[in-house]
Amino acid sequence: xxxxxxxxxxxxxxxxxxxxxxxxxxxxxxxxxxxxxxxxxxxxxxxxxxxxxxxxxxxxxxxxxxxxxxxxxxxxxxxxxxxxxxxxxxxxxxxxxxxxxxxxxxxxxxxxxxxxxxxxxxxxxxxxxxxxxxxxxxxxxxxxxxxxxxxxxxxxxxxxxxxxxxxxxxxxxxxxxxxxxxxxxxxxxxxxxxxxxxxxxxxxxxxxxxxxxxxxxxxxxxxxxxxxxxxxxxxxxxxxxxxxxxxxxxxxxxxxxxxxxxxxx
Amino acid sequence: xxxxxxxxxxxxxxxxxxxxxxxxxxxxxxxxxxxxxxxxxxxxxxxxxxxxxxxxxxxxxxxxxxxxxxxxxxxxxxxxxxxxxxxxxxxxxxxxxxxxxxxxxxxxxxxxxxxxxxxxxxxxxxxxxxxxxxxxxxxxxxxxxxxxxxxxxxxxxxxxxxxxxxxxxxxxxxxxxxxxxxxxxxxxxxxxxxxxxxxxxxxxxxxxxxxxxxxxxxxxxxxxxxxxxxxxxxxxxxxxxxxxxxxxxxxxxxxxxxxxxxxxxxxxxxxxxxxxxxxxxxxxxxxxxxxxxxxxxxxxxx
Ligand SMILES: Nc1ncnc2c1ncn2[C@@H]1O[C@H](COP(=O)(O)OP(=O)(O)OP(=O)(O)O)[C@@H](O)[C@H]1O
Ligand SMILES: [Mg+2]
Numbered sequence: 143x144x145x146x147x148x149x150x151x152x153x154x155x156x157x158x159x160x161x162x163x164x165x166x167x168x169x170x171x172x173x174x175x176x177x178x179x180x181x182x183x184x185x186x187x188x189x190x191x192x193x194x195x196x197x198x199x200x201x202x203x204x205x206x207x208x209x210x211x212x213x214x215x216x217x218x219x220x221x222x223x224x225x226x227x228x229x230x231x232x233x234x235x236x237x238x239x240x241x242x243x244x245x246x247x248x249x250x251x252x253x254x255x256x257x258x259x260x261x262x263x264x265x266x267x268x269x270x271x272x273x274x275x276x277x278x279x280x281x282x283x284x285x286x287x288x289x290x291x292x293x294x295x296x297x298x299x300x301x302x303x304x305x306x307x308x309x310x311x312x313x314x315x316x317x318x319x320x321x322x323x324x325x326x327x328x329x330x331x332x333x334x335x336x337x338x339x340x341x342x343x344x345x346x347x348x349x350x351x352x353x354x355x356x357x358x359x360x361x362x363x364x365x366x367x368x369x370x371x372x373x374x375x376x377x378x379x380x381x382x383x384x385x386x387x388x389x390x391x392x393x394x395x396x397x398x399x400x401x402x403x404x405x406x407x
Numbered sequence: 408x409x410x411x412x413x414x415x416x417x418x419x420x421x422x423x424x425x426x427x428x429x430x431x432x433x434x435x436x437x438x439x440x441x442x443x444x445x446x447x448x449x450x451x452x453x454x455x456x457x458x459x460x461x462x463x464x465x466x467x468x469x470x471x472x473x474x475x476x477x478x479x480x481x482x483x484x485x486x487x488x489x490x491x492x493x494x495x496x497x498x499x500x501x502x503x504x505x506x507x508x509x510x511x512x513x514x515x516x517x518x519x520x521x522x523x524x525x526x527x528x529x530x531x532x533x534x535x536x537x538x539x540x541x542x543x544x545x546x547x548x549x550x551x552x553x554x555x556x557x558x559x560x561x562x563x564x565x566x567x568x569x570x571x572x573x574x575x576x577x578x579x580x581x582x583x584x585x586x587x588x589x590x591x592x593x594x595x596x597x598x599x600x601x602x603x604x605x606x607x608x609x610x611x612x613x614x615x616x617x618x619x620x621x622x623x624x625x626x627x628x629x630x631x632x633x634x635x636x637x638x639x640x641x642x643x644x645x646x647x648x649x650x651x652x653x654x655x656x657x658x659x660x661x662x663x664x665x666x667x668x669x670x671x672x673x674x675x676x677x678x679x680x681x682x683x684x685x686x687x688x689x690x691x692x693x694x695x696x697x698x699x700x701x702x703x704x705x706x707x708x709x
Binding site (some may be wrong): 238245254286 | 595599603604605606607609610611615619623624626632652700702703704705
């Protein structure tokens with residue numbers, strides 16, 4: 143199927159030569175999705191995300207956001223249009239941390255590397271780095287049942303980070319967390335984004351989270367999901383916690399909120 | 408007619424109907440010190456009291472020998488090493504050494520039966536978890552096996568395998584199989600979809616998923632099944648002894664022999680001994696299960 147072709151150029155192997163990219167890290171063109179039962183989930187989605195971009199989707203519940211991420215990752219197959227991405231270089235963070243309860247934090251982080259056949263020797267430094275990036279190094283011997291919700295999410299992030307993917311998909315990763323943990327994780331995610339320079343596609347129901355994290359925010363309509371608004375977020379990185387109380391931040395949030403209310407009608 | 412007809416019902420009890428999935432939490436609540444022994448202690452005291460009451464009050468003098476008092480049982484079957492045949496008119500003899508020999512023989516039958524049941528059970532549950540048609544093909548027969556009293560299979564088993572060791576082992580297998588299959592299967596297929604998707608995303612094969620995801624996730628329920636089956640395999644060894652009476656005598660056959668010779672002290676002693684084996688095995692597997700999973704498993708009581 144043509145829609146499943148990986149990028150013609152392996153972006154992960156591309157050195158920082160500054161050469162113009164041949165393709166986007168992630169690209170949907172005119173993509174539609176109708177489930178076998180007739181549910182029309184997505185309609186004519188065109189969207190590309192490059193490395194160094196962090197795009198967030200907001201939209202009414204059931205409009206197809208998760209479906210779009212599932213298509214990108216290969217868990218679901220679209221019915222029309224194209225999806226181009228290197229499936230070997232995707233990090234996917236679910237709303238549930240999906241940690242294996244019988245593995246320690248460290249062993250959980252090793253899981254994906256293990257599945258990709260990374261040998262124990264070259265794995266250790268990668269795992270160390272991931273754990274340090276999310277601040278879990280000193281908790282690496284704990285089991286998930288000993289962790290708070292925020293720590294579980296960090297472990298889940300670290301697990302996805304191990305293979306240094308070019309594309310990161312986030313499906314409401316912080317939706318189950320309290321406000322303070324969520325904001326702290328937002329700060330850390332931005333730090334990761336700046337450090338790793340991946341292409342991020344993020345889903346959230348929180349407008350503040352969307353604006354705070356993203357280079358670009360897309361608003362989707364109710365099902366079948368279409369992109370009905372597209373905002374560039376002008377704030378420079380690194381973003382301080384306090385920009386949330388900026389007038390410009392409030393104005394942009396207001397616009398998105400207005401569009402969303404329209405989408406719900 | 409034997410006066411033991413009622414108690415002879417031991418042989419006809421369809422053992423182990425308590426095999427529902429996950430009846431026994433593999434990981435119990437942490438002990439609350441001595442308090443957890445108070446309940447069982449009280450029940451045990453009541454039971455012993457009732458036993459003495461039966462002996463002294465309920466039984467007429469002529470029938471008192473049918474229910475010897477507990478201290479006689481302890482004395483003759485546990486604290487006396489060997490009572491040679493003919494001692495004091497005893498037709499069978501008895502004593503701890505003989506009962507231990509019987510118990511050892513039954514333990515071997517139970518252990519072998521359990522081991523084979525575990526191997527078959529794990530393999531069958533794995534196959535069932537991989538293909539719905541395998542589950543559909545086998546499950547009705549497992550349920551039937553589980554629902555039929557072993558007594559019904561005796562002529563068939565005897566004709567096919569003879570009336571000694573291997574038939575007794577087979578009885579154990581038949582009794583112990585279902586809880587292992589049912590609990591293992593339940594554990595293997597209860598893994599949430601998100602975990603499977605995570606594995607699929609990274610190209611894990613079915614075998615990799617079984618190894619890294621489903622077996623570990625199923626450990627608590629596998630041990631629940633093992634614990635039930637281990638207890639049942641002891642029951643199977645005792646029951647099998649009643650039907651398949653050739654070869655080395657197990658504890659069940661001793662019970663039966665003592666019963667037929669009115670050696671009631673020895674008979675009760677042997678019954679208690681087989682019960683102790685069942686309890687020991689049940690507790691042992693409980694402890695083993697806790698060792699394996701408690702460091703990560705979140706109990707319902709946690
Ligand atoms: N396997 C499926 N078969 C049929 N319909 C499905 C399937 N999976 C999802 N849907 C439907 O597709 C639509 C989009 O679902 P999706 O999960 O992508 O929504 P969402 O935007 O992520 O919603 P939420 O914000 O609540 O997470 C929903 O109406 C859902 O019921
Ligand atoms: Mg969703």
